[in-house]
Amino acid sequence: MSTDARTPIVEMRDIRISFGGVHAVDGVSVSVHAGEVLGLVGGNGAGKSTLMKALSGARPPDGGQILVNGSPVSINNPRDAKNHGIETIYQTLALADNVDAAANVFLGREIVSRFGSLDDAAMESATRKVMARLNPRFRNFKAPVKSLSGGQRQSVAIARAVHFNAKVLIMDEPTAALGPAETAQVRDLVAQLKDEGIGIFLISHDIHDVFDLADRITVMLQGRLVGTVN
Amino acid sequence: MADVSGAAPSVAPPAPTPASRSVSSTIRSAEVDTRLLGMVTALIVIWVIFGIGTDGKFLQPQNLWNLSVQTASVAVMATGMVLIIVSRNIDLSVGSMLGVVGMFIALLQQEWIPKAWGFGYDVWWIWIVAVIGGLVLGGLIGLLQGSLVAYVGIPSFVVTLGGLLVWRAVTFMLAQGRTISPLDPTFLLLGGGSRGAVGEMVSWAIGIAVSVAILYALISNRRKRLKFGFPLRPRWAEAVIGIVGVGVVMGAVWVANSYAWPKGLATRYAQEQGITEPPGGLIIPTGIANPVLIALAVAAIMTVLATRRRFGRYVFAIGGNPEAAVLSGINTRRVIMMTFVIMGVLAAVSAVISTARLQSATSGAGVGAELSVIAAAVIGGTSFSGGIGTIPGAVLGALIIQSLVTGMQLLKFDNPSQDVAVGVVLVLAVGLDQVLRKRAG
Numbered sequence: 001m002s003t004d005a006r007t008p009i010v011e012m013r014d015i016r017i018s019f020g021g022v023h024a025v026d027g028v029s030v031s032v033h034a035g036e037v038l039g040l041v042g043g044n045g046a047g048k049s050t051l052m053k054a055l056s057g058a059r060p061p062d063g064g065q066i067l068v069n070g071s072p073v074s075i076n077n078p079r080d081a082k083n084h085g086i087e088t089i090y091q092t093l094a095l096a097d098n099v100d101a102a103a104n105v106f107l108g109r110e111i112v113s114r115f116g117s118l119d120d121a122a123m124e125s126a127t128r129k130v131m132a133r134l135n136p137r138f139r140n141f142k143a144p145v146k147s148l149s150g151g152q153r154q155s156v157a158i159a160r161a162v163h164f165n166a167k168v169l170i171m172d173e174p175t176a177a178l179g180p181a182e183t184a185q186v187r188d189l190v191a192q193l194k195d196e197g198i199g200i201f202l203i204s205h206d207i208h209d210v211f212d213l214a215d216r217i218t219v220m221l222q223g224r225l226v227g228t229v230n
Numbered sequence: 231m232a233d234v235s236g237a238a239p240s241v242a243p244p245a246p247t248p249a250s251r252s253v254s255s256t257i258r259s260a261e262v263d264t265r266l267l268g269m270v271t272a273l274i275v276i277w278v279i280f281g282i283g284t285d286g287k288f289l290q291p292q293n294l295w296n297l298s299v300q301t302a303s304v305a306v307m308a309t310g311m312v313l314i315i316v317s318r319n320i321d322l323s324v325g326s327m328l329g330v331v332g333m334f335i336a337l338l339q340q341e342w343i344p345k346a347w348g349f350g351y352d353v354w355w356i357w358i359v360a361v362i363g364g365l366v367l368g369g370l371i372g373l374l375q376g377s378l379v380a381y382v383g384i385p386s387f388v389v390t391l392g393g394l395l396v397w398r399a400v401t402f403m404l405a406q407g408r409t410i411s412p413l414d415p416t417f418l419l420l421g422g423g424s425r426g427a428v429g430e431m432v433s434w435a436i437g438i439a440v441s442v443a444i445l446y447a448l449i450s451n452r453r454k455r456l457k458f459g460f461p462l463r464p465r466w467a468e469a470v471i472g473i474v475g476v477g478v479v480m481g482a483v484w485v486a487n488s489y490a491w492p493k494g495l496a497t498r499y500a501q502e503q504g505i506t507e508p509p510g511g512l513i514i515p516t517g518i519a520n521p522v523l524i525a526l527a528v529a530a531i532m533t534v535l536a537t538r539r540r541f542g543r544y545v546f547a548i549g550g551n552p553e554a555a556v557l558s559g560i561n562t563r564r565v566i567m568m569t570f571v572i573m574g575v576l577a578a579v580s581a582v583i584s585t586a587r588l589q590s591a592t593s594g595a596g597v598g599a600e601l602s603v604i605a606a607a608v609i610g611g612t613s614f615s616g617g618i619g620t621i622p623g624a625v626l627g628a629l630i631i632q633s634l635v636t637g638m639q640l641l642k643f644d645n646p647s648q649d650v651a652v653g654v655v656l657v658l659a660v661g662l663d664q665v666l667r668k669r670a671g
Contacts (some may be wrong), residue, residue, distance in 0.1 A: 082559055090557065095551065095556065096546070097551055098547075106553070107543075107560070108555075108560050117538040118539065122458075
């Protein structure tokens with residue numbers, strides 16, 4: 001186990017999630033520190049994504065406790081998670097395909113004027129800034145994200161997660177849909193975010209990703225945690 | 231989080247190459263909605279064909295003025311239907327809601343309030359109370375149906391199909407075979423008619439105000455983009471948009487003002503006012519009709535709601551990807567419910583317009599209106615797969631449908647032929663849209 005004596009930035013204790021009679025997650029405890037990457041591996045149906053859904057608010061847990069900076073919090077919906085600085089990049093990317101990059105980055109957290117009307121120019125400006133950092137070649141700011149390439153769509157999903165000063169980032173199969181160049185880009189980004197002190201949960205099938213990037217690796221099998229290696 | 235690069239986004243507007251400027255690239259660089267442009271073109275083609283076919287009768291101010299009044303009721307509801315369909319729902323009950331609210335408004339002002347207070351129906355404020363009551367009833371029906379869809383999870387097709395039957399039946403029960411009239415004379419002005427219009431001077435004033443608003447919006451938008459260093463529309467495109475916008479607005483006002491009061495009404499008015507009629511008869515320009523003003527105001531408000539407010543952004547996001555909307559922390563159920571509340575209120579607005587125009591409430595008011603409203607939204611580019619649609623498009627769709635109906639009436643086609651035309655145009659419009667979108671990739 002980790003010998004890090006600091007308080008973990010996020011700790012999940014004894015999490016239980018069941019669908020009907022099936023225990024998808026059965027008493028799992030994991031934690032991540034600031035500036036640490038925790039690799040989460042396991043076969044299909046092992047419960048990795050379900051466990052992370054409890055943290056992102058997509059599927060509140062049936063039992064267990066979540067602590068942020070050592071104090072227990074309740075996360076009942078995605079908004080709660082975001083308020084605690086927990087951002088998620090979903091495997092499906094969860095983008096609204098019919099609107100542009102800025103609308104997706106700010107979805108649910110739009111910049112509005114004094115009178116409550118959307119400030120699209122300010123949102124586009126902020127999106128251009130964050131994109132200049134993540135993917136400098138990104139140009140299609142006016143197009144619906146449906147018309148973008150897989151890598152560009154991934155950039156939008158990542159921009160949405162990192163723009164709001166995330167403390168914890170959940171990345172669910174971030175490279176599954178990407179080509180080699182884009183995968184390398186995501187790897188660089190993970191390293192960079194780690195240096196900035198963000199705690200990262202990295203779910204991946206690509207064992208190379210996990211070995212290269214993760215500080216610790218946790219293995220799940222049939223809803224249980226079967227081991228953690230440094 | 232540290233801003234690592236610190237680099238400001240450097241965006242150079244792509245320089246247009248005049249040599250290779252084809253029609254399509256011209257439109258693209260002007261950043262005009264091509265679908266909207268297509269609909270405007272279709273409308274112009276329809277108007278020209280009917281204009282030629284009727285020896286210009288179709289394009290006379292009188293016909294265009296009537297066309298605008300007849301479009302108002304469907305256009306109002308179509309703006310609400312856009313939000314409903316964009317969020318992947320449907321409301322089949324709008325015609326029945328129109329019927330029940332119209333009956334409610336008529337009974338309130340003609341029977342219930344006078345009976346309860348014991349005075350005649352001609353007390354001046356009764357119609358105002360009746361209209362407010364109608365709007366509230368529409369909102370409540372929408373709230374009920376929207377809650378069943380959003381919170382109970384019953385498909386909107388089922389809920390509103392039930393609503394279609396129930397509200398129509400309630401209308402019949404309230405009417406008990408009667409036609410409710412006469413209605414308050416002030417209330418009737420909301421339905422149009424020669425007196426139900428704002429007159430020459432006010433029409434010009436409205437036209438000028440809207441023109442100024444268009445120019446202001448263009449300029450302030452350009453300034454804002456300049457401030458952030460975003461790519462700008464070419465100057466010529468801004469100028470063309472401004473000129474066309476102002477031209478259409480002022481042209482419409484000119485047409486409305488070119489339609490003079492009918493001779494008999496003008497003579498009566500002259501006698502009432504003690505004016506000696508000039509030899510050619512007194513010419514009083516009608517101006518924009520009240521229901522048309524109401525419809526335009528509704529369209530403006532709905533456009534702001536759909537494009538400039540969080541609510542509208544969420545409606546479109548839900549239509550694009552419902553799961554993503556939930557994961558973004560949007561309260562999708564509340565948003566869906568609100569689209570139905572808005573639809574109910576708009577059905578009530580249409581009930582006010584059509585009840586006032588027909589000068590009575592009947593149990594058959596609004597039968598089949600749901601089909602015109604849905605057709606208007608769909609011809610206007612609203613997609614049943616969700617996430618796509620515009621308010622101005624739906625208003626144009628309503629205008630196209632009414633133009634077909636009116637034009638064919640002038641050419642003495644019977645009702646079934648009119649339905650054939652509307653049906654064919656509906657399928658054609660959607661089919662063409664599909665083909666073009668597939669080609670665009």
